[in-house]
Amino acid sequence: MTMYAVTNPATGNMVKSFTQATDEEIRQKIAHAHQAYREWRSSSLDKRTKLLNRVADLYEERRDLLAAIITREMGKPLFQAGIEIDIVTSIYRYYANNGPEFLADEPIALDGPGKAMIRKEGMGVLLGIMPWNFPYYQVARFAAPNIMNGNSLLLKHAPQCPESAKAMEQIFLDAGAAEGLYINVYASNEQTADIIADPLVQGVSLTGSERAGSAVAEVAGRHLKKVVLELGGSDPFIVLSDANMETAVQQALLGRFANAGQACNAAKRIIVESSVYDEFLAAFTQAVESIKVGDPMADDTFMGPLSSELAVESLNAQVRDAINQGARVNTGGYRIERAGAWFMPTILTGVTSEMRVYREELFGPVAIVFNAEDENEAVRLANDSAYGLGAVIQSTDINRARQLADRLDVGMVNINEAPGSAPEIPFGGIKRSGFGRELGRDGMEEFVNRKVVRIGE
Numbered sequence: 316m317t318m319y320a321v322t323n324p325a326t327g328n329m330v331k332s333f334t335q336a337t338d339e340e341i342r343q344k345i346a347h348a349h350q351a352y353r354e355w356r357s358s359s360l361d362k363r364t365k366l367l368n369r370v371a372d373l374y375e376e377r378r379d380l381l382a383a384i385i386t387r388e389m390g391k392p393l394f395q396a397g398i399e400i401d402i403v404t405s406i407y408r409y410y411a412n413n414g415p416e417f418l419a420d421e422p423i424a425l426d427g428p429g430k431a432m433i434r435k436e437g438m439g440v441l442l443g444i445m446p447w448n449f450p451y452y453q454v455a456r457f458a459a460p461n462i463m464n465g466n467s468l469l470l471k472h473a474p475q476c477p478e479s480a481k482a483m484e485q486i487f488l489d490a491g492a493a494e495g496l497y498i499n500v501y502a503s504n505e506q507t508a509d510i511i512a513d514p515l516v517q518g519v520s521l522t523g524s525e526r527a528g529s530a531v532a533e534v535a536g537r538h539l540k541k542v543v544l545e546l547g548g549s550d551p552f553i554v555l556s557d558a559n560m561e562t563a564v565q566q567a568l569l570g571r572f573a574n575a576g577q578a579c580n581a582a583k584r585i586i587v588e589s590s591v592y593d594e595f596l597a598a599f600t601q602a603v604e605s606i607k608v609g610d611p612m613a614d615d616t617f618m619g620p621l622s623s624e625l626a627v628e629s630l631n632a633q634v635r636d637a638i639n640q641g642a643r644v645n646t647g648g649y650r651i652e653r654a655g656a657w658f659m660p661t662i663l664t665g666v667t668s669e670m671r672v673y674r675e676e677l678f679g680p681v682a683i684v685f686n687a688e689d690e691n692e693a694v695r696l697a698n699d700s701a702y703g704l705g706a707v708i709q710s711t712d713i714n715r716a717r718q719l720a721d722r723l724d725v726g727m728v729n730i731n732e733a734p735g736s737a738p739e740i741p742f743g744g745i746k747r748s749g750f751g752r753e754l755g756r757d758g759m760e761e762f763v764n765r766k767v768v769r770i771g772e
């Protein structure tokens with residue numbers, strides 16, 4: 316079986332396949348990464364800043380080429396792929412510019428004589444396991460802070476992203492990184508477990524499904540390795556009675572249908588206060604029906620195919636289950652019959668707790684809209700989920716929205732903003748959405764040795 320391959324989801328055709336690493340090659344890669352860490356851990360902060368800035372330059376220079384690679388790998392429209400690369404560039408620059416300050420010694424005020432401080436050092440070789448939905452961005456969130464920390468990295472990307480994985484490794488090499496500082500590895504799940512178990516590997520960061528998260532955490536736990544998990548979400552998007560309707564509709568559309576709805580923090584459950592439910596639903600349906608679905612290489616396409624045949628089959632099964640149990644389809648609701656992995660932008664209403672879509676993450680272009688009697692009912696519905704990643708609140712009364720934010724069981728709340736991220740803002744969730752944070756200062760503190768140095772008088 317060819318595990319690492321590019322299959323264009325717009326056509327269903329396999330374009331290229333890549334050879335999986337042998338066990339021996341993986342052992343060598345780990346040893347190289349460890350050797351690179353031994354040198355990199357004592358490199359100057361100036362050298363680290365220069366490397367990350369050079370990486371950012373190369374993302375800028377190769378923007379078009381890199382964008383075309385992921386459009387082919389996972390179907391993201393070309394202009395959205397370009398935006399992803401711009402965000403990646405800003406993440407590398409953010410850590411290049413702010414990393415040295417985050418790594419400064421922290422003096423500790425002592426009650427007695429002497430001096431003490433926390434110094435921050437790299438921990439060693441880290442493994443990143445990254446998904447296909449934002450092939451460059453997900454890697455940047457892990458790579459930029461950890462290269463700045465003085466760690467070295469092994470990257471196991473999704474089997475459908477071998478070409479972007481290779482392009483990212485090449486960028487590090489071309490930017491002047493020492494051989495072994497950033498290594499791409501085409502590994503199977505079994506080999507990945509062996510990498511986690513290897514004594515030279517100190518930690519693992521995974522962005523992906525709950526299934527992958529619990530498999531990785533289990534192996535990491537057995538071998539006492541630190542883990543960061545950024546898993547799924549079924550984020551609520553709450554529209555209060557005093558929301559600006561135009562903003563709410565526009566941000567719900569972006570929040571649910573950008574990247575064909577394939578984002579952990581997408582606005583998957585739209586919960587609308589009863590007094591504005593009809594108005595919102597009518598305007599939202601009209602907006603969803605105007606989404607331009609088509610060739611992801613074309614400039615005016617907003618939504619391309621889903622990432623793979625498997626993705627479209629799973630989504631279709633969830634939607635069919637809901638329809639069979641009485642959910643209403645306001646628009647869409649079906650697989651587009653043409654070669655490739657296409658699904659119509661869809662709105663479901665009348666969803667009840669017996670349906671799979673009520674509890675499961677919907678990783679595709681399907682919005683569920685709930686009618687909530689009032690604010691309390693909106694909070695109850697929002698929190699009735701095993702996930703706890705993010706939430707959006709739409710209201711013109713900021714005090715009301717802030718109070719409501721305090722009642723939501725999530726890691727992140729956006730008020731009057733579509734879900735999204737920025738290099739300086741920590742990203743992560745609670746409950747079954749995982750633990751740990753990426754981005755911002757918090758993202759640098761996950762895999763760092765906060766070494767205490769105490770000096771007696």
Ligand SMILES: O=CCCCC(=O)O
Nearest residue numbers: 578579580734735736
């Ligand atoms: O799957 C998670 C993607 C997060 C995208 C974002 O940061 O907005």
